[in-house]
Amino acid sequence: GAVVSQHPSRVICKSGTSVKIECRSLDFQATTMFWYRQFPKQSLMLMATSNEGSKATYEQGVEKDKFLINHASLTLSTLTVTSAHPEDSSFYICSAAGTSGVYEQYFGPGTRLTVT
């Protein structure tokens, strides 16, 4: 099956700094990538949808200036958490969708962000 990687898998940063998370589709071209946030013992919350070469579409309540998303190529999307605060600590998961006839999203392994 299709493989999606995320880097880093775990990151600890100080309050006020920015953190970049990468999401790569390793063996297919992802026309659309999604970024989710998951709080402990909760479901996934969609943050934004990005299509290669265009601006991301953010869900209601998600600050686009705080969570910068770049989808520069068909295999790479990045999420930058700017001026991170402890409340941004969470598990961030990306997914990628290709161009197959049956629509499937393939998920990355997630990135655990802790802001101190």
Add this chain to the structure above:
Amino acid sequence: GEDVEQSLFLSVREGDSSVINCTYTDSSSTYLYWYKQEPGAGLQLLTYIFSNMDMKQDQRLTVLLNKKDKHLSLRIADTQTGDSAIYFCAEKNFGNEKLTFGTGTRLTIIP
């Protein structure tokens, strides 16, 4: 908006069958999915079903869809310790890229 509900917990003895249930509200759902999430990991797609199907079987997994009642279930036969995880159902409409996830069901296997 769409709403997808699951019971939060399920405990099953090893070797028995597990049945995880899901209800959804959007009658225009086209694809319905089951994902598995192990601790600290991303989501693994287990199986999916189109809304015009009633049942799909894939090895130990059986998906049943009652479109009239908007009820989806996942049956895992001969449940093993490796099946311990959180299981999410999700739905999607044709023409809409987004998935709507359920709350997740934590499956615990009793030895």
